[in-house]
Amino acid sequence: MKIATYNVNSINARLPVVLRWLSETAPDVVCLQELKAPQDNFPEKALADAGYNALWHGQKSWNGVAILARNADITEVRRALPGDPEDEHSRYIEAVVNGITVGCLYLPNGNPAPGPKFDYKLRWFERLTLHAADLLAAGKPAVLTGDYNVMPTELDVYKPEKWVDDALFRPETRAAFKKLVDLGWTDAVRKLYPNDKIYTFWDYFRNAYGRDAGLRIDHFLLTPDLAERLTGAGVNRDVRGWEKSSDHAPVWIELA
DNA sequence: ATGTCGCCTTAGAGGCGA
Numbered sequence: 001m002k003i004a005t006y007n008v009n010s011i012n013a014r015l016p017v018v019l020r021w022l023s024e025t026a027p028d029v030v031c032l033q034e035l036k037a038p039q040d041n042f043p044e045k046a047l048a049d050a051g052y053n054a055l056w057h058g059q060k061s062w063n064g065v066a067i068l069a070r071n072a073d074i075t076e077v078r079r080a081l082p083g084d085p086e087d088e089h090s091r092y093i094e095a096v097v098n099g100i101t102v103g104c105l106y107l108p109n110g111n112p113a114p115g116p117k118f119d120y121k122l123r124w125f126e127r128l129t130l131h132a133a134d135l136l137a138a139g140k141p142a143v144l145t146g147d148y149n150v151m152p153t154e155l156d157v158y159k160p161e162k163w164v165d166d167a168l169f170r171p172e173t174r175a176a177f178k179k180l181v182d183l184g185w186t187d188a189v190r191k192l193y194p195n196d197k198i199y200t201f202w203d204y205f206r207n208a209y210g211r212d213a214g215l216r217i218d219h220f221l222l223t224p225d226l227a228e229r230l231t232g233a234g235v236n237r238d239v240r241g242w243e244k245s246s247d248h249a250p251v252w253i254e255l256a
Numbered sequence: 257a258t259g260t261c262g263c264c265t266t267a268g269a270g271g272c273g274a
Binding site for chain 1: 258260262263264273274
């Protein structure tokens with residue numbers, strides 16, 4: 001089973017790219033972030049015509065997450081992270097697909113830091129960590145994937161010294177990610193490629209993709225049983241070079 | 257500071273988020 005994650009930066013602006021990518025790579029389960037569309041403006045029919053069922057949580061202008069599944073039912077578990085009923089950002093959706101709990105997340109960017117947006121990022125991280133502990137305690141196979149807006153280590157940044165004060169790379173952010181992983185989760189891409197330079201995002205500015213000035217910020221975290229089933233992982237890098245591309249590239253894993 | 261996208265808005269250039 002192949003599971004993919006893709007920050008699309010507007011599902012409607014990106015629809016031709018997404019449909020081409022789905023037809024060329026045929027993932028079984030897909031997590032999308034940054035739909036940038038209200039709940040009633042999601043291309044459900046176009047995706048169904050491509051063979052994918054969809055569950056999504058939209059929001060006007062910003063955020064928005066979705067789970068797609070090919071030839072499989074999607075059973076919704078929740079469409080918000082527990083812990084703050086006042087939080088109205090559409091940044092988390094969770095469902096069971098093919099017996100696996102799939103959490104699709106879009107962690108806050110947090111810039112500028114320090115400041116209220118960075119505080120929100122760290123609070124959101126704490127809520128995610130609490131929920132991730134509950135998922136582990138439940139003992140069922142689960143994957144937490146999406147745009148974490150974190151480069152976990154210096155290997156994940158094209159020029160680390162430029163990013164030390166950025167919300168995506170500050171010590172507090174890296175520590176929060178480490179605390180989450182250390183609960184017992186496995187960073188799937190890093191497990192298979194512990195020393196390789198692997199990026200998932202290239203800024204639209206200054207020809208970042210052409211210069212390979214990238215970041216690794218889209219991740220798959222796996223429960224121990226799923227980590228044992230991990231047989232492959234990668235980035236569909238070429239998609240970032242297509243016309244009208246997102247600034248992220250799709251990332252995928254393969255499970256036995 | 258800037259670069260580039262995509263969203264929104266008393267409609268069309270500007271603000272915001274990334």
